Amino acid sequence: LFQTIQRKFGEITKEAVGFLGESLQRIGTKFKSSLEVMMACSECPTVFVDAETLMACGLLETLKFGVLELQEHLDTYTTKREAAEQWLDNCKRTFGANEDIYRMNTNAHELELCRRLYRLHFQLLLLFQAYCKLINQVNTIKNEAEVINMSEELAQLEGILKEAEAASENEEIDISKAAQTTIETAIHSLIETLKNKEFVSAVAQVKAFRTLWPNDIFGSCDDDPVQTLLHIYFHHQTLGQTGSFAVISSNLDMSEANCKLMELNLEIRESLRTVQSYPLLAQTKPVGNMTSTGF
Template identity: 90%
Template sequence: MYRINTDAQELELCRRLYKLHFQLLLLFQAYCKLINQVNTIKNEAEVINMSEELAQLESILKEAESASENEEIDISKAAQTTIETAIHSLIETLKNKEFISAAAQVKAFRSLWPSDIFGSCEDDPVQTLLHIYFHHQTLGQTGSFAVIGSNLDMSEANYKLMELNLEIRESLRMVQSYQLLAQAKPMGNMVSTGF
């Protein structure tokens, strides 16, 4: 009687181990699919750092904003019809490197549309222009960022981010090599228990 009970327990243990084996196999396959998806996204999506471009533009705009304080600039009536035309006018002015005019336009558009995209009178016009320019340049894109207005040395943060990026890439390579090993192993190596 004791031997029959032990055999039944061993049989039940074998069944459970067999189920566990296949559940782990399914989990591993799902994990490999996830890694493939992450790898695909990693290769497709490029991160664009616009910090340097906007930092240069910021210094130019600060000088232009100081110069625009004493100048009166005539803004066309067409640019003042809607917010969209005003934004388009600002973008064209920035593209044409008419920075003094751009700073003056922001101030004029604030009086037409207070507390809208052009900000309020208390807001810095340079920051407003940078925001509008960045938004226009990255329209429809993902993965763009900019860090501006910081006097801190970003080299340490940049170094740590690069280290982290390298570690993630190495981890992805290791997981991919395990995935290739798992795919190369034939299923015939499993022990059959006759269930």
């Protein structure tokens, strides 16, 4: 979901910045910087934990509210994105793309585009902060004495499986017919393959099993086979017991990214305030049925 948000966020930011005239290119550069920081967060932490463990640690209710907060920010973000997309489309229909002859007297419209793009960037920052807060809350589980922290084990397995996935592209793996009889036999085959450290074969098996049982425990063709294997492995290792937990983090320090995004948002906001004080822009109003929202 986050990667889908990032992709659309990147598309509208690049397109909107490309529409801006020379007078607003400095703000456009800041939008690009904000986009770069957000795109660097593509590998979000993956959490492995069961509901019983959350309840035992007293975190289930806390996380429920965290998820609701996340959903609220996501809904607002969607609204802001649609508003920015609508204004950009209106600008392109009214003034054309980049031809100078059609780009006269567009300052007010470009400024409104910047306002809407700023709101979009700010809302994504709030969404990102809510996500970081949720991850940090889950991460407190590892401090519980009775909890088994499998983070390091799964992180190592993830690295090995990623290498295996790259290698599996050039290899053909024979999968026994017995393994393809039922979902249970398929899972058993995967677990045994992982135990035997036949990681290339494990990746190939997941892809093959998806064709037999699409959108089941093995996921769909669009899902990451490495993540699917990690979930199956974690589930098997913790079968019949509670208290196991793992967080596989990306290499990026999310707190550092958060600080950088906040800094850029403040810079964009101040730049917008400065630009809005220019007499020429203050006197110019959008044309037709294009209504400015103000800052």
